Amino acid sequence: MITIRDIEAARSRIAPHIRRTPIMALDQLQAAIPHQPKVTLKLECLQVTGSFKARGAMNRLLGAAKDEIKAGITTASGGNHGLAVARTAFAAKVPATIFVPSNVSPAKVVKMKAWNAKVEIVGDEWSQSNQAAHDYAKKTGAAYFHPFADPLVVAGQGTLGLEILDDLSDIDAILIAIGGGGLISGLGTVLKARRPDIRIIGIEPVGSPTLRASIDAGHVVTLAEVTSRVPTMTCRRTDERIYETVRDTVDDIVLVSDEEMAEASRFLWFEMGIAADLSGAASIAALRKNLPQLAGAKHVCALVCGAGPEGTV
Numbered sequence: 001m002i003t004i005r006d007i008e009a010a011r012s013r014i015a016p017h018i019r020r021t022p023i024m025a026l027d028q029l030q031a032a033i034p035h036q037p038k039v040t041l042k043l044e045c046l047q048v049t050g051s052f053k054a055r056g057a058m059n060r061l062l063g064a065a066k067d068e069i070k071a072g073i074t075t076a077s078g079g080n081h082g083l084a085v086a087r088t089a090f091a092a093k094v095p096a097t098i099f100v101p102s103n104v105s106p107a108k109v110v111k112m113k114a115w116n117a118k119v120e121i122v123g124d125e126w127s128q129s130n131q132a133a134h135d136y137a138k139k140t141g142a143a144y145f146h147p148f149a150d151p152l153v154v155a156g157q158g159t160l161g162l163e164i165l166d167d168l169s170d171i172d173a174i175l176i177a178i179g180g181g182g183l184i185s186g187l188g189t190v191l192k193a194r195r196p197d198i199r200i201i202g203i204e205p206v207g208s209p210t211l212r213a214s215i216d217a218g219h220v221v222t223l224a225e226v227t228s229r230v231p232t233m234t235c236r237r238t239d240e241r242i243y244e245t246v247r248d249t250v251d252d253i254v255l256v257s258d259e260e261m262a263e264a265s266r267f268l269w270f271e272m273g274i275a276a277d278l279s280g281a282a283s284i285a286a287l288r289k290n291l292p293q294l295a296g297a298k299h300v301c302a303l304v305c306g307a308g309p310e311g312t313v
Contacts, residue, residue: 001241002151004193007158010059017058021046023167029271035290038299045280050307053084059156060145061088069094071141076130078231079108080306081147086117099129103231125226127236148182149239158186173199173297175283180235181242188249201293202253203282208234212253214243232279252293260285277308
C-alpha cells in the first residue's frame with residue numbers, strides 16, 4: 001500500500017501542522033503492573049484534536065489536488081478521525097460534514113462542531129455512517145477522506161512510527177490499538193523497515209475483532225455483528241490492502257473487552273493524570289493482561305492514541 005519513503009515524505013509535508021508528542025515512563029505507580037518490563041508511553045493523546053488521526057487527515061489534505069476539496073470534505077468516523085477532518089477542513093477554509101454512528105462520544109461531537117463541522121448521526125455503527133458519507137460525496141462533490149483505506153492517510157499515521165524510533169531507539173515491542181487498521185499499517189511499515197526485530201502487537205475489542213478474524217481466516221472477512229461500544233475501534237470489514245500489510249508486519253493481535261479498556265482508562269487517569277478514551281487506553285488494557293507475547297521484552301512502547309474524559313469512548 002505504501003513504503004517507508006511515502007512515510008518520510010509525509011513527515012516533511014505535515015511537520016508544520018502537527019505536534020511532536022511527548023513520551024513518559026509508566027512508573028511511580030500505586031498499583032504496579034506485575035511481571036512487566038520497562039514501559040514507556042507515547043502520548044499521542046496530546047496531538048492536535050486529541051489523536052494520531054490529525055497526521056493522516058493533514059497528509060491527505062496536503063496530498064490532494066487543490067480543486068478536489070473546493071466543495072468541502074466529508075468522512076465517516078467513530079469520533080477521532082472526524083475531529084481530525086473537521087480541524088483539517090477548518091485549516092483549509094472549506095466546509096466539513098462528518099457522519100457518525102449513534103454511539104459516538106457526545107463530547108467529540110461538541111468538539112467537531114467547535115471546528116465548524118456539520119455532524120450527521122447515521123446508523124448504529126461505522127459502516128452505516130460510511131455509506132451515508134459516500135452518498136453525500138456523490139451528491140455534493142465533497143472530497144471523501146477515508147479514515148484508514150487511503151495511502152495518504154496511512155502514510156500520515158506512519159509518521160508516528162518515525163517519532164517513536166527517534167525517541168525510543170531501544171524498544172523491543174510496541175502495543176497498538178486497531179480500529180480499521182490504518183494506524184497499525186503505517187506503524188508496521190515503518191518499524192519493519194527500520195527495526196524488523198521489534199514485536200508489533202495489535203489490540204482489538206472482543207466485540208470487533210476485524211483483523212484478528214481476517215488473519216485467522218487467511219483472507220478479509222466481514223464480521224456478522226459488531227458488539228463493542230467503542231466506536232473508534234469498531235469496523236465490520238477492513239480494506240484488502242490494510243489486511244495484507246497487517247498480515248505481513250504485525251506479529252500478533254490480542255483481544256480486550258470494553259470493560260478492560262474502561263478500567264485501563266481509569267488507571268491512566270488515577271496513576272498518570274492522563275485523560276485517554278477507551279481506544280487510547282487499549283494498550284494499557286493489553287499490558288495489564290500479562291501477555292505471553294511480551295515474554296523476554298525489556299522495553300515496551302505503549303501507544304496512548306486517543307484523548308477523552310476518563311472511561312469514555
